[in-house]
Amino acid sequence: MRRTPRLVLAAVLLALATACTGDPAPTTPASGSEGPYLRGSGTLRVLAGSELADLRPILDEARDATGVTVQLTEIGTLDGIERVATGAAARDHDAIWFSSNRYLELHPDAADKIGVDAKVANSPVVLGLRASTAQRLGWDRNRPTWSEIATAAGAGEFTYGMTSPATSNSGYSALVGVAAALAGTGRALTTDEITALTPRLQSFFTGHALTSGSSGWLADAYVHRQTAGVPLDGLINYESVLLSLNAGGRLSEPLTVIYPADGVVTADYPLTLLAGAAEQARTNHAAIADFLRRPSTQAKIMEQTHRRPAITGVSLTGTFGPADGGLVELPFPTRYEVANTLVSSFGDALRKPARTIYLLDLSGSMRGSRLEGLQSALLGLSGADTSLSGELTRFNGREQVILVPFSTTVAQPRRFDVPSDDPKPTLDRIRDDVRGLSANGDTAIYDALARGLELARELDAAEPGRFTSVVLLTDGERTVGRSLDSFRSMHAGLPATIRSVPVFTLLFGEGNVGEMTEIATLTGGRTFDARTGSLAAVFKEIRGYQ
Amino acid sequence: MMRPRNMVIVVTVLALLGAVVGYLLAGSDPATVRGVVGTEKATFFADPRVREAFEKHGLRLEIEARGSREMATADALAGHDFGFPASAQAAGPVARARPASGTYEPFGSPLAVATFTSIVDLLAQEGAARRGGAGHWVLDLAAYLDLAGRDLRWDQIAGNVAYPARRDVLVTTTHPSYSGSAAGYAWLAATHLGPDGLDRVAKLFTDQGGLERSTGDPFERYLTQGLNFAPLVLAYEAQYIGAAAAGTLPDGATLMYLSPTLLSTHTVVAFTERGDEVGELLTTDPTLRSLAAEHGYRTGTAADFATVLDRLAGAGTSLPAQLPEAAPPPDPVAFEAMLTALDQRLRQ
Numbered sequence: 001m002r003r004t005p006r007l008v009l010a011a012v013l014l015a016l017a018t019a020c021t022g023d024p025a026p027t028t029p030a031s032g033s034e035g036p037y038l039r040g041s042g043t044l045r046v047l048a049g050s051e052l053a054d055l056r057p058i059l060d061e062a063r064d065a066t067g068v069t070v071q072l073t074e075i076g077t078l079d080g081i082e083r084v085a086t087g088a089a090a091r092d093h094d095a096i097w098f099s100s101n102r103y104l105e106l107h108p109d110a111a112d113k114i115g116v117d118a119k120v121a122n123s124p125v126v127l128g129l130r131a132s133t134a135q136r137l138g139w140d141r142n143r144p145t146w147s148e149i150a151t152a153a154g155a156g157e158f159t160y161g162m163t164s165p166a167t168s169n170s171g172y173s174a175l176v177g178v179a180a181a182l183a184g185t186g187r188a189l190t191t192d193e194i195t196a197l198t199p200r201l202q203s204f205f206t207g208h209a210l211t212s213g214s215s216g217w218l219a220d221a222y223v224h225r226q227t228a229g230v231p232l233d234g235l236i237n238y239e240s241v242l243l244s245l246n247a248g249g250r251l252s253e254p255l256t257v258i259y260p261a262d263g264v265v266t267a268d269y270p271l272t273l274l275a276g277a278a279e280q281a282r283t284n285h286a287a288i289a290d291f292l293r294r295p296s297t298q299a300k301i302m303e304q305t306h307r308r309p310a311i312t313g314v315s316l317t318g319t320f321g322p323a324d325g326g327l328v329e330l331p332f333p334t335r336y337e338v339a340n341t342l343v344s345s346f347g348d349a350l351r352k353p354a355r356t357i358y359l360l361d362l363s364g365s366m367r368g369s370r371l372e373g374l375q376s377a378l379l380g381l382s383g384a385d386t387s388l389s390g391e392l393t394r395f396n397g398r399e400q401v402i403l404v405p406f407s408t409t410v411a412q413p414r415r416f417d418v419p420s421d422d423p424k425p426t427l428d429r430i431r432d433d434v435r436g437l438s439a440n441g442d443t444a445i446y447d448a449l450a451r452g453l454e455l456a457r458e459l460d461a462a463e464p465g466r467f468t469s470v471v472l473l474t475d476g477e478r479t480v481g482r483s484l485d486s487f488r489s490m491h492a493g494l495p496a497t498i499r500s501v502p503v504f505t506l507l508f509g510e511g512n513v514g515e516m517t518e519i520a521t522l523t524g525g526r527t528f529d530a531r532t533g534s535l536a537a538v539f540k541e542i543r544g545y546q
Numbered sequence: 547m548m549r550p551r552n553m554v555i556v557v558t559v560l561a562l563l564g565a566v567v568g569y570l571l572a573g574s575d576p577a578t579v580r581g582v583v584g585t586e587k588a589t590f591f592a593d594p595r596v597r598e599a600f601e602k603h604g605l606r607l608e609i610e611a612r613g614s615r616e617m618a619t620a621d622a623l624a625g626h627d628f629g630f631p632a633s634a635q636a637a638g639p640v641a642r643a644r645p646a647s648g649t650y651e652p653f654g655s656p657l658a659v660a661t662f663t664s665i666v667d668l669l670a671q672e673g674a675a676r677r678g679g680a681g682h683w684v685l686d687l688a689a690y691l692d693l694a695g696r697d698l699r700w701d702q703i704a705g706n707v708a709y710p711a712r713r714d715v716l717v718t719t720t721h722p723s724y725s726g727s728a729a730g731y732a733w734l735a736a737t738h739l740g741p742d743g744l745d746r747v748a749k750l751f752t753d754q755g756g757l758e759r760s761t762g763d764p765f766e767r768y769l770t771q772g773l774n775f776a777p778l779v780l781a782y783e784a785q786y787i788g789a790a791a792a793g794t795l796p797d798g799a800t801l802m803y804l805s806p807t808l809l810s811t812h813t814v815v816a817f818t819e820r821g822d823e824v825g826e827l828l829t830t831d832p833t834l835r836s837l838a839a840e841h842g843y844r845t846g847t848a849a850d851f852a853t854v855l856d857r858l859a860g861a862g863t864s865l866p867a868q869l870p871e872a873a874p875p876p877d878p879v880a881f882e883a884m885l886t887a888l889d890q891r892l893r894q
Contacts, residue, residue: 332755
């Protein structure tokens with residue numbers, strides 16, 4: 001009976017605790033009923049996909065509950081895979097967190113690099129169409145198959161935005177899903193099947209009118225296009241992104257979420273410890289995983305980010321579909337070769353070909369290491385970078401690459417049309433051209449921008465139907481030529497299709513951050529920070545947006 | 547709803563009180579024991595009653611969950627007092643990766659397929675499913691392998707309105723190189739298909755699409771997504787019974803036993819004295835043994851398991867008390883050789 005007094009005291013304390021919790025809503029169990037939080041300390045350094053950024057408020061709560069600060073470093077899917085596979089990720093990070101590990105797990109060198117994981121949520125990749133477009137196609141009433149979606153897109157019935165399969169998981173999942181559904185075998189894809197599917201996948205990608213390296217930016221760009229008067233009909237993205245857009249109050253017309261009748265590929269957000277993580281990191285990972293997978297947190301993740309719960313006992317709210325019928329899970333490739341072939345065929349054969357205009361500052365200040373950095377970045381895209389990410393972000397077959405060097409004046413553009421068969425001679429010519437670049441003179445930024453967009457207009461008139469985008473690299477302020485104001489009025493006078501050509505600006509050297517940001521905002525592009533880190537990495541990252 | 551700040555205060559108060567209560571109950575600080583266990587046992591070790599039972603013996607468990615074969619590396623086992631893979635076959639590689647101070651076999655669970663009654667009806671119609679003696683469902687391995695070998699799709703089964711998906715009739719498994727359940731399933735298929743059948747065994751995995759690394763994951767998706775995730779999910783009987791007891795099974799859920807099936811002997815591989823204590827307690831402590839039975843594991847005490855089955859039968863789920871048609875335990879050398887050959891085929 002030694003324990004009796006203690007038990008009574010314990011019971012009293014528990015009763016007090018219960019009294020403190022007040023009267024929580026029955027659907028959200030009080031955290032107290034889920035047992036004490038696991039504790040850690042310090043920081044959990046996580047290499048993460050950009051789409052996880054919306055979980056920051058939840059991670060702030062996790063810090064208060066567990067004592068662990070989760071530090072997210074954003075990285076694209078392929079770069080992330082490569083850093084894990086080479087072991088580089090484990091040198092400065094404890095864990096990885098992408099929307100899925102499926103591609104990573106196929107990498108032959110990745111298997112022994114990853115440790116325990118905790119699945120945090122679910123979200124299928126689906127199609128969202130403006131309500132009026134969905135009605136016109138009858139898809140608000142009858143769920144189409146991917147095959148019907150591909151046919152309608154090929155017939156010009158609708159346009160959509162989708163992220164690049166080479167840099168973002170939502171685009172990759174969409175590609176896997178549509179390819180598996182079109183193959184219609186009922187089994188995971190094989191390499192031979194991909195070749196046979198090419199014409200039908202090309203038809204599907206006819207409607208692809210906006211690309212992006214990340215899911216979050218795609219949603220922003222969709223809103224920008226709507227405001228700029230060149231709206232798209234829809235988006236292919238995570239259900240969570242589409243539902244968040246609908247809830248966000250930025251859309252002039254809500255998106256109808258369309259769940260393809262033959263299935264989807266679902267992201268499961270595994271927070272994954274890297275092999276060899278330190279003792280403290282393991283403890284921190286366990287504490288964060290425990291916090292994220294509690295019913296009360298899962299309910300919050302569902303309410304705030306529109307992702308589906310990963311655990312049982314949290315009921316789905318009404319916004320999740322489909323209203324009737326099932327949501328079949330389509331098979332993901334089981335072989336690394338198949339996964340890679342899908343991405344490389346996307347670039348070389350399936351996608352709408354790109355027209356990429358590079359405006360390159362060759363003023364005097366670029367001389368030396370900056371010019372070398374630029375040359376090495378462009379050489380990498382022309383085939384010198386043989387890493388996985390280099391391989392899958394190089395200039396593609398059918399792509400039109402235009403280099404426009406500028407300093408005091410704007411030089412004659414050099415245009416390279418990369419053929420799909422035997423691209424090597426053309427890539428070699430690009431490399432020769434890049435090696436011959438030299439720096440001298442002033443900085444006519446806005447003359448170059450105006451020339452770049454005029455060029456886009458001429459080329460688009462001659463050959464429409466390409467993805468046209470502009471990259472602007474400068475390391476300093478405008479010193480001669482047209483001003484920003486003058487460029488702004490020139491831009492306002494362009495036809496809507498050219499006004500919506502995105503300009504991707506690099507923050508580099510002593511470049512004017514404010515002006516670079518303004519150009520990006522004006523044109524619906526975005527800025528990329530190349531002030532620290534290598535130009536090559538940023539040029540590869542931009543490839544996802546071209 | 548409480549405001550977040552109030553919630554934080556309440557939670558902090560609760561955590562403090564919890565610590566005080568824990569101290570008062572235990573009388574002294576328990577020692578921390580770290581173990582890596584197959585994910586299928588994560589729910590068992592997370593059960594507050596299980597934790598309490600260990601704390602009574604002065605042990606506080608810190609558990610990491612991962613695939614039973616995936617855990618068999620020096621790095622994965624470092625810093626742990628014990629490993630607890632899902633089978634005796636998986637325990638061998640664990641003990642080879644790190645020298646064991648003792649091994650314990652506290653309980654077992656046969657391989658089974660978590661599914662839905664509407665799906666079982668379709669398989670019965672195709673001659674691959676039938677009722678067993680105790681009223682439970684049985685998946686005839688030979689007939690099933692025949693269906694899979696013909697690449698039959700669900701939408702090709704006549705009159706199928708339950709799941710008319712354009713997907714092959716295939717059991718969804720984990721990766722056999724990382725997970726004990728998939729390795730056991732591969733062994734059963736390889737035994738039936740014979741020495742020339744390994745390509746067909748490999749196809750059972752490659753045709754599925756992406757494979758998870760541990761049995762807890764697909765089963766959790768079976769629970770949360772139901773038929774949307776997959777119609778047939780390889781699992782341990784214990785996972786199903788545990789979910790049935792917790793009331794978390796999806797609508798229309800049922801269990802099919804593979805025939806023949808394989809009994810997985812969940813094996814504690816201890817590396818330290820405290821690890822040995824855990825193995826010892828799981829094998830001998832009556833409270834832990836009856837909790838293991840409640841979580842669906844077959845312990846040496848038939849009465850414990852019978853009570854659990856009775857309760858389930860009362861709730862409409864009839865499962866057999868006697869283990870249905872189990873294949874003999876595989877020879878460890880042949881088993882590893884088969885897995886190595888299979889792994890090569892899966893990585894081609």
